[in-house]
Amino acid sequence: MKIHKGVITFKLTGEDKSNWAITKSNNEIWIHKGAKIGNDEGIYQRFITHEMGHAFNNATDWEANSTITADLERPIRTYYESEEVVNKKGETVLDKHGNPVTTQVERMEIDHYDEDAAILYRSESKYHYYGYAGGSNWQFGYDPNNRQGEEFADMYVGWVFGKWGAGDMADARRSHMDEVMPELVKYAYDK
Numbered sequence: 001m002k003i004h005k006g007v008i009t010f011k012l013t014g015e016d017k018s019n020w021a022i023t024k025s026n027n028e029i030w031i032h033k034g035a036k037i038g039n040d041e042g043i044y045q046r047f048i049t050h051e052m053g054h055a056f057n058n059a060t061d062w063e064a065n066s067t068i069t070a071d072l073e074r075p076i077r078t079y080y081e082s083e084e085v086v087n088k089k090g091e092t093v094l095d096k097h098g099n100p101v102t103t104q105v106e107r108m109e110i111d112h113y114d115e116d117a118a119i120l121y122r123s124e125s126k127y128h129y130y131g132y133a134g135g136s137n138w139q140f141g142y143d144p145n146n147r148q149g150e151e152f153a154d155m156y157v158g159w160v161f162g163k164w165g166a167g168d169m170a171d172a173r174r175s176h177m178d179e180v181m182p183e184l185v186k187y188a189y190d191k
């Protein structure tokens, strides 16, 4: 209550957006239609926690955001799109119906947020957990224009549930959160 300066309000917008939710402020979270309330295996629970991570970030005047250093950032995500298959002569290969044969090609998402990419990326074919406890069940942030904020929100999930992946990045994330969270909570509380 003191940290978020009031109760956290969740508003079900009923809107069909490509993202599941948007956190509007330190204590207001809008949930969109696609979020599938009651999603099993704890995914929904962790997704709500992710949004609360954004709200907490907001409550710290984005100080939480600024603690995320470059070494904690996941690579910009890749996604896949269809491309027509060509033969060695450079001719488009057709199927028996005369339609071009397509294959999935990996693309880098560099300078813009492709809304479809978030969904396509969930195919998880080349998924790395980057120190998180899992893939799309534990990582919810996909916005390259807000890399630190999404990274913090996902790390907030790891911190709340006390669960991380394995390896150096997991250790780095765990110790980072253990170090900064007490200070951030105090900052937001005292504000």
Ligand SMILES: [Zn+2]
Pocket (backbone or CB within 6 Å): 050, 054, 140, 141, 142, 149, 150, 153
């Ligand atoms: Zn997010």
